[in-house]
Amino acid sequence: MQQDIFRITENREIAPSVFRMKAEGDTKAITKPGQFVNILLDGFYLRRPISVCDVNENSITVIYKVVGDGTKLMSSMKEGESLDILTGLGNGYDLSLSGNRPLLLGGGVGVPPLYLLAKELRAQGKEVTAVLGFNTGEEVFYEKEFKDLGVKTLVTTADGSYGIKGFVTDAMNDIDYTYFYTCGPEPMLKAVYDLSETEGQFSFERRMGCGFGACMGCSCKTRNGFKRICKEGPVLMKEEIIWED
Amino acid sequence: MGRLSVDLCGIELDNPVIPASGTFGYGYEFAEVYDINCLGTFSFKGTTREERFGNPTPRIAESASGCVNAVGLQNPGVDKVISEELPRLKKVFHKPVMANVSGFSIDEYVYVCEKLDKEDQVGWLEVNISCPNVHGGGMSFGTDPKAATEVTKAVKAVTNKPVIMKLSPNVTDIVAVAKACEDAGADAVSLINTLMAMRIDIKRRKPILGNVTGGLSGKAVFPVALRMVYQTSKALSIPVVGLGGVSTAEDVIEMMMAGASAVQVGAANLIDPWACKKIIEDLPAALDKLGIKDIKDIIGAAH
Numbered sequence: 001m002q003q004d005i006f007r008i009t010e011n012r013e014i015a016p017s018v019f020r021m022k023a024e025g026d027t028k029a030i031t032k033p034g035q036f037v038n039i040l041l042d043g044f045y046l047r048r049p050i051s052v053c054d055v056n057e058n059s060i061t062v063i064y065k066v067v068g069d070g071t072k073l074m075s076s077m078k079e080g081e082s083l084d085i086l087t088g089l090g091n092g093y094d095l096s097l098s099g100n101r102p103l104l105l106g107g108g109v110g111v112p113p114l115y116l117l118a119k120e121l122r123a124q125g126k127e128v129t130a131v132l133g134f135n136t137g138e139e140v141f142y143e144k145e146f147k148d149l150g151v152k153t154l155v156t157t158a159d160g161s162y163g164i165k166g167f168v169t170d171a172m173n174d175i176d177y178t179y180f181y182t183c184g185p186e187p188m189l190k191a192v193y194d195l196s197e198t199e200g201q202f203s204f205e206r207r208m209g210c211g212f213g214a215c216m217g218c219s220c221k222t223r224n225g226f227k228r229i230c231k232e233g234p235v236l237m238k239e240e241i242i243w244e245d
Numbered sequence: 246m247g248r249l250s251v252d253l254c255g256i257e258l259d260n261p262v263i264p265a266s267g268t269f270g271y272g273y274e275f276a277e278v279y280d281i282n283c284l285g286t287f288s289f290k291g292t293t294r295e296e297r298f299g300n301p302t303p304r305i306a307e308s309a310s311g312c313v314n315a316v317g318l319q320n321p322g323v324d325k326v327i328s329e330e331l332p333r334l335k336k337v338f339h340k341p342v343m344a345n346v347s348g349f350s351i352d353e354y355v356y357v358c359e360k361l362d363k364e365d366q367v368g369w370l371e372v373n374i375s376c377p378n379v380h381g382g383g384m385s386f387g388t389d390p391k392a393a394t395e396v397t398k399a400v401k402a403v404t405n406k407p408v409i410m411k412l413s414p415n416v417t418d419i420v421a422v423a424k425a426c427e428d429a430g431a432d433a434v435s436l437i438n439t440l441m442a443m444r445i446d447i448k449r450r451k452p453i454l455g456n457v458t459g460g461l462s463g464k465a466v467f468p469v470a471l472r473m474v475y476q477t478s479k480a481l482s483i484p485v486v487g488l489g490g491v492s493t494a495e496d497v498i499e500m501m502m503a504g505a506s507a508v509q510v511g512a513a514n515l516i517d518p519w520a521c522k523k524i525i526e527d528l529p530a531a532l533d534k535l536g537i538k539d540i541k542d543i544i545g546a547a548h
């Protein structure tokens with residue numbers, strides 16, 4: 001974990017209510033795809049945890065959806081403005097288990113952390129397939145970016161207005177994969193869990209207090225005991241997940 | 246004794262700054278990012294007899310200048326705290342630690358205190374009779390002077406370590422509860438725990454917190470805490486540990502002027518992991534600015 005003041009270099013809407021922000025600062029605490037950052041916003045008490053979409057030596061990219069007052073304020077920020085960000089939070093995805101043909105399944109703003117994962121898996125020479133799920137065609141983002149990495153990319157939309165009609169799980173049956181990684185809304189994660197035929201890793205989202213393991217605000221039960229989504233997560237292994245409700 | 250040092254029940258603290266229970270875990274998350282030996286001490290996560298998962302999530306809801314939490318005393322239970330957490334802590338923290346104890350019955354408080362009493366690393370027992378987020382225990386002991394008396398007496402009977410009773414602000418008269426603790430033999434009181442509160446998700450028309458209600462902390466509660474510390478310390482002769490929304494060196498000074506002998510910092514740790522370290526580093530300059538030579542001189546200065 002590290003704290004730095006980042007300077008915004010880009011903040012633009014890439015799909016309705018979905019923004020991509022790039023910011024420059026010290027990124028060395030970010031070591032794995034699937035980790036997140038926690039952003040302090042003026043006038044809001046708690047930070048906003050947002051997954052890392054891409055990173056290089058001095059810059060991060062995050063993609064976020066405007067869902068409340070905090071993200072609304074964030075979306076109004078301009079290039080050159082600064083942000084206090086905690087970086088290097090969460091465990092991130094374990095790439096070593098991917099096999100040769102990993103499948104990535106993302107839903108909505110669950111897609112961004114899979115981008116960095118895809119990039120690193122491609123760098124290892126893996127044959128990566130990604131299924132990106134959205135509600136409608138106009139909400140689709142990052143299809144081209146995934147394709148540019150050399151990832152076989154399929155898009156599903158719930159209303160069928162673009163790509164395959166249905167959910168990411170409607171596309172996964174026809175794909176031959178060795179392992180999977182997924183991030184998205186919890187009903188989607190549960191559906192992937194039920195339909196998947198291999199082991200895999202799931203990234204979860206929770207309301208958090210601190211984002212670094214101090215407050216126990218985001219705990220969950222797993223087959224390996226209690227875990228904090230922010231510290232021992234957000235990525236959990238398929239075999240350890242206990243679904244509640 | 247340095248200019249920042251204070252005495253808390255016969256144990257000298259290098260400075261009055263103490264991370265509050267529930268915002269600092271068992272210390273390691275913070276020890277990873279700074280040397281926590283700069284702290285006066287810290288109060289570790291509320292510990293009960295058995296392991297507890299706590300409340301269903303969501304456990305946290307934001308509010309103006311604060312947040313509402315309903316964690317519900319998640320902890321590994323006193324035996325694991327002694328066999329696993331304390332040995333791990335020993336490697337990174339070399340001062341007496343404040344052991345925060347919770348319970349659902351007088352027997353449970355006694356059981357946990359008796360076990361922690363035998364641990365050399367533990368300097369003080371902070372007995373939480375004010376948790377608003379558990380049912381059938383916790384705060385119910387801290388809202389009735391008679392029950393507070395009973396817990397204090399029972400705990401004092403099984404330990405020689407200083408006992409600090411942690412009090413709830415969710416009462417009509419906090420001074421009466423504090424006085425009952427003092428009369429029952431408490432060595433100090435700490436206040437305030439969180440203020441009972443809630444938030445509703447107006448889109449779903451449902452409470453945000455899994456537990457429905459929770460406890461408000463953060464900057465928003467500072468003036469309330471300050472008022473209660475002021476009133477309580479005026480009425481008591483034992484030390485008062487002040488907490489509630491403290492976020493800066495100036496807040497520490499203000500809380501001490503209200504009558505606090507030491508000051509805990511809670512929610513601020515969740516937003517800035519380095520908050521306590523920064524407060525301690527900022528204190529000398531903040532004292533200089535006010536012409537204060539020794540921080541001990543300002544305890545109760547506003548009385």
